[in-house]
Amino acid sequence: MQEAEKTLLKVEHLQIGFRERKKMNVVVKDVSFSVKEGEILGIVGESGSGKSMTALSILGLLSKEAKLVNGNIIFEDKELYHCTKKEFCKIRGNDISMIFQEPMTSLNPVMKIGSQIEEMLLLHSSINETERKQKVLDILEEAGLQNSELLIGKYPHQLSGGMRQRVMIAMAMVMKPKLLIADEPTTALDVTVQEQILKLIQRFNKEYKTAVIFISHDLGIIKNLCHRAIVMCNGFIEEEGSIQKIFENPESEYTKKLLSAVPGRDRINQFEQQEDEIQAASITEQKQALEVKQLNGFYLEQKNLFGQNAKKKILDNISFSVAQGEIVGIVGESGCGKSTLAKAVLGLLEQTEGTIHTFGERPAMVFQDPFSSLNPTKKIKWLMEEPLKLKGGFSKQQRQQKIMEMLKEVGLEEEHMNRYVSELSGGQRQRVSIACALITNSRLVVLDEPVSALDVTIQAQILKLLLKLRKTFDLSYVFISHDLNVVYQMCDRICVMYQGKMIEIAERQELFENPKEEYTRKLLSAIPWI
């Protein structure tokens, strides 16, 4: 860092809390940092680390319940929290602007795209209508959106997720602010779209010297995008420094733990050995666990008043098989049909053609979101007992016995039996989901994005658990994920899906080193590796 670079924003001893009844629950405890002109500063941390609260507090966007307890935020020698409301409104959008995680809900659903961007110009400039319109068109083009003339008349729901985020960025950049705060702007997007959005932010940073505070849970993005980074944990700054220092020479124990939890190519080694054993075993047996042949899957679309239905093809001629003890990964971007395929394998898709053969027990399923896929009004014991009751043939004592065994297998305690889902953490909930799936002795488990909703350290624990369980029970997994890093770490073979078709099936190493399809190559190159 050169000395000549001026400090743009200074955050000093920030402390933010939530009012809970009469007590103050402090979430951000003591955070100080500064941003220099034109730099990209990354703030990385797991959920609950206080990174988003820190970002929101800069523009005074904290929700009603949250309160800035202590600290100064100084932007260009101006103490933001001592400004009048009017002064603060002049800074927002004009000098500092912000983009958010969910572009769908962050844009006003009943306002046209053009008007939403134009509003910035109305608030912060005095140019006339024709000039405003030209500026809106220009910034949309700059944000990589074609047909901007057509676009300004559209509403947010008419655009794709990537386009919406581009609109958000265009809106944030139209006043050429000195600082852009980006709060997880690519978390809701597919990996190839994410790559484009990151490039766009990088370009605006270079062209307009706009400094960026980039908040993310994804260490790969931080490494590839930022100049400097801050690692946050439990409301404190754990470590601060250049990207090189943090990724190559981390000092804090927490940073080291975080880095080692990230799935990546060089991290495979820690699992490699035990996997080799299993693979060897499974190959000698060569028993099939699942065979899908020429599967077509459809959704019915209500077409008109008279109830004539149109079939929409979601799965197009899919064939693949899973051997006993094998983990087959299915990757693809949103809308490619991977979750529909999971439904089909479980027999939950009504409109299918072709054959699905599962050998042995009914396959079990683990869903992405352990928060909404477990009934919140039931105790864990009830949730785990239900599949056994449905299957039948167990006495009450046998069921009790099985529940206790299974809890131990997934790393939970007996006392968890009498808890409600809301009393468990995300990781514990996913352990319960896994226990529910395995309790009826299913040997084939379909995992639909099982770790996508979890923090990276918890994710690593769940992935380890899945590998351990595979060994214990000789399980086969169909592992669906959008995260190629996770798939790389977990799977023996990988299927790539694109627009309902299975375009490539290969051994893991083969796929990552020698992809045959153009789309696979694009997908692979878009991942921000560590």
Add this chain to the structure above:
Amino acid sequence: MKFAFQKAGTLMITLFIISIVTFFAFQVIPGDSATANLGIDASPEQVEALREQYGLNKSLLERYGEWAVNALRGDFGTSFSYRVPVRTLIGERLPVTLMLGMTAILIILAASAPLGILAARWDGRLPEKLITIANQIGMAIPSFFLGMIISLVFGVILKWFIPGQYVGFSENPGGFFRYLIFPAAAIAIPKTAMLVKFLHNSIVRQLGMEYVRTARSKGNSEHQILYRHAFQNALLPVITFLAIIIMEVLANSIIIEQVFSVPGMGRLLVAAISNRDFPVVQAIVLYIAIVVILLNGLVDLLYHYIDPRVKTL
């Protein structure tokens, strides 16, 4: 356009079903209109003659067919008790009820929009708390009781109007409205309280949304956030609620017309039911059904207009 056709189609089918239900329901209800009209002292010959005159001796299907064909032409037959065409009866009273209902709705709209916005802007503070207390009271008092209180306070004590002394529009338009405002207020106040509460909650919910956070990050003032962003979104659920309220206004006007002696549809309906005056009852039920269906259609249309997401149907 396709939407309008679909709506018209549903309207026709619904009306057809309702016409059948109302027609046959009154055939099953015990009590004979001929005896009800002539009194219990009438001789069997008199009763028989009247039944013949009204066509009550024909088969059910025949009578429904005749009734439906005539109804389509706007002819609902002759009232048993008033001995005049139903059309004339309704023609006299419908404008009165419509005026009463519309005045009530205007009061509801004019009062609840500013109060709801005020409560949302001062959420958790004194103005909102006062409005909420007033709402609780307003919602707890039934319309007819409120009508009695209004009659007592404004009529008997303050003498702003003479209770029961209805002024017709043709005699004295000014007096007509001066009289109507009191029953309308009795209908409107409880509904206003409900709508204020609903609008308040809806705006507060919208103010917690992420797009409002975006609007704030752009440099909008709280005033601009409320009027330019939150209000339109907050209106969407309110529209459905408003349609329900308008229907309740209709139902309440039946009671309030009794309390204030307003010669509208409500009083006609009550009298017609106790007299077994079926042609009148059937016509009024059909009229209420048409109003309800039209209102629902209007709500759907409004949604299309305000919420761009609905257009992708």
